[in-house]
Amino acid sequence: MVPLPGGRGLRVVGAVDLSTREIWGNALESATANGSPVRLDLSELSFIDTRGTSMLVAAAQSRPGAAPLTITRPPTVLRRVLTVLCPDEPVKIVIEEQEAS
Template sequence: MRQRRGDGPDTPVIELPRRAAELAVLPVPGRPGLRLVGEVDCATRHILDAALETMLGDAGDVHLDLTELTFIDVGGATSLVLWASRLRGGRRMILHDPPYELRRIIDMLWGQPATIEVDPP
């Protein structure tokens, strides 16, 4: 604990430790897709975007296992929706076990995008 300059000796300032967000992107065994582990925010969104870009040329639906995704901000949700909108030929992005917050953000801002499916519904 330390004190602010100019404040009296009885004015403590609590400093919280800074923690950087972490995101791991792993393959999904047996099908085209990615498993996201950790958090997607402004510090890790570039990792998500780069991983999604590698999936664009693949055939079939893209599966995202979000079981271990602990946080995603609006920017991360936007990346998912924009990337899914680039899928052609009837391909879809299938979100497996997305956090409630992600489902809510997508629903509030984009309704039900045609290229995104949530499993389980």
């Protein structure tokens, strides 16, 4: 995890799996704790397992306030899994194709 400029969020590099799950969980917790807008740049995410995806959804659902969690350029498979995990309930995750300037 690499902080984005200006403390606006995190860039995730590599894989989220059993070996990085604790780091992922800590990063999600600290990034989403205060309820302000958060951006996760996932353009360099090479793999995320189902537990890592569930942690992402849980972090978005437990956010205080109304600010969504924005993920930028997530892998296609992650988009599909999010659609399957949350077909009917609103999840506070916004997906962007390009990083905001």
